[in-house]
Amino acid sequence: MVNVSDVEIIAPNFKKRLSGVTSTIIQLIPVQRALGEKIAALGPGLPASLPHIRFRDLPKLWRTPRGLPFRIWHARRNIEMLPAIVMRDVLRMPLKIVFTSASQRRHTGWTKWLISKMDAVIATSGKTADYLEVPNTVVVHGIDTARFSPADDKAIAKQMLGLNATMKIAGCFGRVRHQKGTDLFVDSMIRLLPARPDWIAIIAGRATAQHVEYEKELKARVAAASLIDRILFVGEHTNINDWYRTLDLFIAPQRWEGFGLTPLEAMASAVPVVATDVGAFPELLVTGDKETGAIVPRDDLDAMVQSCGLFMDDESRRQLASVRARTHVMNAFTIEGEARKLSAVYRSV
Known part of the structure; x- marks a missing residue:
């Protein structure tokens, strides 16, 4: 558990079952924190060792983090974009929303609308970027090259x-x-x-x-x-x-x-x-x-x-x-x- 006032980036995970998105969050957050990012997860299905905040901490998002005018909410699913839009645009919480898309198919009208409300959009590949109708940045996934390494023998x-x-x-x-x-x-x-x-x-x-x-x-x-x-x-x-x-x-x-x-x-x-x-x-x-x-x-x-x-x-x-x-x-x-x-x-x- 971390103090919300010390969190500048929130990585929500609103799916209990283990998935590629969940695995990405689990692997990335420790690396991001090692690089100096004040990031924490939110949601079920995550190991207790991962820095996280609780749902009951969400009202505290009305207060900005120390030294910054807003927090970043990094969504990776529709279900994580929608509440962020409500918090930012309806409840007027100081948030900026980043969305990562891995989809390689044409988006529904609903998904297109959600994506259009993002402050920044990331595509996990060039092929994914081709399906997006908004400006985006390609950031491909990486892996832990210390864990996945050749055998000595x-x-x-x-x-x-x-x-x-x-x-x-x-x-x-x-x-x-x-x-x-x-x-x-x-x-x-x-x-x-x-x-x-x-x-x-x-x-x-x-x-x-x-x-x-x-x-x-x-x-x-x-x-x-x-x-x-x-x-x-x-x-x-x-x-x-x-x-x-x-x-x-x-x-x-x-x-x-x-x-x-x-x-x-x-x-x-x-x-x-x-x-x-x-x-x-x-x-x-x-x-x-x-x-x-x-x-x-x-x-x-x-x-x-x-x-x-x-x-x-x-x-x-x-x-x-x-x-x-x-x-x-x-x-x-x-x-x-x-x-x-x-x-x-x-x-x-």
């Missing part, structure tokens, strides 16, 4: 998780569901692995209740292909960074994605990536002469099989891409870089 990293140190590993991490393209990864591996006895595949992630049958069907496909011991469903893990360190190739087969951090997490771990052309993926990877990975059309199994196969069969290409991947993320996608760019937006307001 990949063989040892594999052994520590009970994996065969002599096998190369292709991975697909995230929720197990149709939208995430888990079936495309499984079907790709079913076609690729029989001719590549030195490779195995790992699916790390949870299938929520409505997607359990989908996961069961995928496991049945693996069993029918006699690949139970080579396509492994390892479930959800809090130490997912350790699993990234075991990989030799990462595949992001999503059919739709708002932004998508998994390719950045893989590249930060010095793992080349094959990703579909959704979300911000084409803006995250480098293709061509200085590649960190490859982009394939969404929902195109043949293209995924071909691209993955080329990487799997060319160790020197993987090694070059892995080195470039880590450097690329360190140069362009650190969470500290994201926090600094957000600070610049706050200052502009």
Whole structure:
């Protein structure tokens, strides 16, 4: 808990269930505070260790923070924009509202109206910016490059998780569901692995209740292909960074994605990536002469099989891409870089 009078920026989180937005807030606030921002969260579903204010503290927002004429309310959802507009325009609280949009679709009239009332708008990618009809600043997400970092010894990293140190590993991490393209990864591996006895595949992630049958069907496909011991469903893990360190190739087969951090997490771990052309993926990877990975059309199994196969069969290409991947993320996608760019937006307001 922090004193409201010491808070200059409020990051509301009005959704109990863990989501990408919630995860962003949890990861960003400690970094922002380390950079000197007087920021606190508001809302449920956040760890108690995170600096936060309470809903009953909201009347105190009529008083300005020390040394400033207003506070910044940084919303990331419609439900967080609306109360801020009421507080600023109806209750006349000294607030400026910043909104971050990750949407890659045409906004409803209601959302457009809300966005039109913002003091500043941030887009998480160039593709997202294309759907906005107001001036905006692109600030891409960053990741913790200390947490997501290469293994000192990949063989040892594999052994520590009970994996065969002599096998190369292709991975697909995230929720197990149709939208995430888990079936495309499984079907790709079913076609690729029989001719590549030195490779195995790992699916790390949870299938929520409505997607359990989908996961069961995928496991049945693996069993029918006699690949139970080579396509492994390892479930959800809090130490997912350790699993990234075991990989030799990462595949992001999503059919739709708002932004998508998994390719950045893989590249930060010095793992080349094959990703579909959704979300911000084409803006995250480098293709061509200085590649960190490859982009394939969404929902195109043949293209995924071909691209993955080329990487799997060319160790020197993987090694070059892995080195470039880590450097690329360190140069362009650190969470500290994201926090600094957000600070610049706050200052502009």
